[in-house]
Amino acid sequence: MNYKSFLDNINQKTQLTEDEEFILISKLKQRTYLKGQYIIQQDDIYRYQTFVVSGKVRTFYLDNDGNEHIVAFGIENWWVGDICSFTTQTPAEFNSQCLEKTEVIQIAFEDMEDLYREVPKLERYFRITIQKAYGNMSKRIVRNHSMPAKDRYLYFLETYPEIAQRVPQYMLASYLGITKEFLSRMRKKMANDNKN
Amino acid sequence: MNYKSFLDNINQKTQLTEDEEFILISKLKQRTYLKGQYIIQQDDIYRYQTFVVSGKVRTFYLDNDGNEHIVAFGIENWWVGDICSFTTQTPAEFNSQCLEKTEVIQIAFEDMEDLYREVPKLERYFRITIQKAYGNMSKRIVRNHSMPAKDRYLYFLETYPEIAQRVPQYMLASYLGITKEFLSRMRKKMANDNKN
DNA sequence: TTATTTTCTTAACCTACCTTATTTTTCTTA
DNA sequence: TAAGAAAAATAAGGTAGGTTAAGAAAATAA
Numbered sequence: 001m002n003y004k005s006f007l008d009n010i011n012q013k014t015q016l017t018e019d020e021e022f023i024l025i026s027k028l029k030q031r032t033y034l035k036g037q038y039i040i041q042q043d044d045i046y047r048y049q050t051f052v053v054s055g056k057v058r059t060f061y062l063d064n065d066g067n068e069h070i071v072a073f074g075i076e077n078w079w080v081g082d083i084c085s086f087t088t089q090t091p092a093e094f095n096s097q098c099l100e101k102t103e104v105i106q107i108a109f110e111d112m113e114d115l116y117r118e119v120p121k122l123e124r125y126f127r128i129t130i131q132k133a134y135g136n137m138s139k140r141i142v143r144n145h146s147m148p149a150k151d152r153y154l155y156f157l158e159t160y161p162e163i164a165q166r167v168p169q170y171m172l173a174s175y176l177g178i179t180k181e182f183l184s185r186m187r188k189k190m191a192n193d194n195k196n
Numbered sequence: 197m198n199y200k201s202f203l204d205n206i207n208q209k210t211q212l213t214e215d216e217e218f219i220l221i222s223k224l225k226q227r228t229y230l231k232g233q234y235i236i237q238q239d240d241i242y243r244y245q246t247f248v249v250s251g252k253v254r255t256f257y258l259d260n261d262g263n264e265h266i267v268a269f270g271i272e273n274w275w276v277g278d279i280c281s282f283t284t285q286t287p288a289e290f291n292s293q294c295l296e297k298t299e300v301i302q303i304a305f306e307d308m309e310d311l312y313r314e315v316p317k318l319e320r321y322f323r324i325t326i327q328k329a330y331g332n333m334s335k336r337i338v339r340n341h342s343m344p345a346k347d348r349y350l351y352f353l354e355t356y357p358e359i360a361q362r363v364p365q366y367m368l369a370s371y372l373g374i375t376k377e378f379l380s381r382m383r384k385k386m387a388n389d390n391k392n
Numbered sequence: 393t394t395a396t397t398t399t400c401t402t403a404a405c406c407t408a409c410c411t412t413a414t415t416t417t418t419c420t421t422a
Numbered sequence: 423t424a425a426g427a428a429a430a431a432t433a434a435g436g437t438a439g440g441t442t443a444a445g446a447a448a449a450t451a452a
Binding site: 061063067069071072083084087093094116120123124126127128130131132133134135137138139140141142144145146174177 | 257259263265267268279280283289290312316319320322323324326327328329330331333334335336337338340341342370373
Binding site for chain 2: 398399400401402403
């Protein structure tokens with residue numbers, strides 16, 4: 001594994017010098033998780049901010065009745081985990097679990113503040129990254145409130161086709177906030193409607 | 197109006213020197229909106245990042261059927277508007293409307309990049325602010341998926357009592373993703389349940 | 393103080409989506 | 423290549439929350 005995709009991602013939003021890249025790289029850790037392994041489990045403190053180089057991750061909340069609610073998927077070039085737990089170093093509310101063998105790059109919390117000091121451009125990189133994610137989240141809330149399940153499903157297929165293909169249907173249903181049974185029924189109806 | 201509450205808010209997350217405060221203040225604009233006025237309307241480009249000093253704002257999406265879906269409320273010390281439109285200078289998807297006379301502090305998009313250059317700590321301030329907002333949004337999505345309307349309502353009352361008191365019920369219903377009629381019904385039932 | 397508008401309530405009926413249970417299909421792994 | 427496990431489909435009955443329509447209460451304006 002090398003750092004190319006990771007550095008590319010950062011340099012899209014800010015321009016690091018060679019020295020800055022060097023400092024950054026010196027703080028990175030590589031790790032490979034197997035299918036089913038957890039990057040973070042709820043109630044643990046999230047100690048490593050995690051960037052996916054290859055593989056597939058789901059982030060979910062486990063409620064008191066034992067139901068899983070998927071908040072996000074993460075594939076190549078996405079940050080995953082529980083950002084809230086990381087920044088405040090308080091127990092996580094979410095779990096991030098690998099759905100296949102997943103290679104990641106991580107930055108430890110202890111190194112993060114040093115990094116921000118030595119490479120202030122990283123503040124900018126993360127600000128821009130999070131701003132975008134925040135915008136998407138707000139819009140997702142609105143879609144959840146203004147669109148019926150069918151439209152939300154179609155929107156997802158269109159917007160994240162790679163994820164839709166790589167993730168089991170029942171997880172997609174959970175992400176959309178519906179049951180797998182209802183998604184299945186919807187798909188059947190849509191297939192029938194398309195025939196006529 | 198003075199800048200105290202605004203600077204306090206920033207200094208909670210990063211420590212500005214007097215010089216930095218001076219530079220920042222030189223870029224700030226003050227403005228007062230009347231009840232009903234829009235800070236941003238959807239399809240316009242959001243040119244001023246807006247911090248509420250006093251007053252009350254709602255941010256909502258207007259769907260094709262003419263229904264309003266409230267994404268957020270903003271009162272004292274909250275940033276409001278459509279951050280996505282601001283950062284990318286593309287047409288807004290949301291409207292921010294004042295629900296009463298509202299005093300704000302604004303930073304123009306043209307000044308923002310200069311400010312980040314001259315006062316890099318602001319990158320940090322906004323990163324931290326947005327990270328927190330993003331965390332809250334993710335958790336809100338999960339609550340929408342895992343809690344029935346009644347629990348979401350109670351959660352809101354507990355978490356944002358000041359807002360709950362100052363905002364009409366039908367707007368709160370919209371924020372929660374239910375109809376005002378259903379909220380009214382729920383409230384009645386809750387009142388009855390408490391009697392017995 | 394009344395008139396008007398805005399907000400809230402109530403009630404009957406309706407539907408999108410859930411629950412439970414069973415079966416079928418697809419994927420894994422031996 | 424078969425056997426077991428995971429994922430998807432199907433179907434019947436149930437419910438949280440929506441819709442429509444009317445009236446009551448509260449806030450605002452004149």
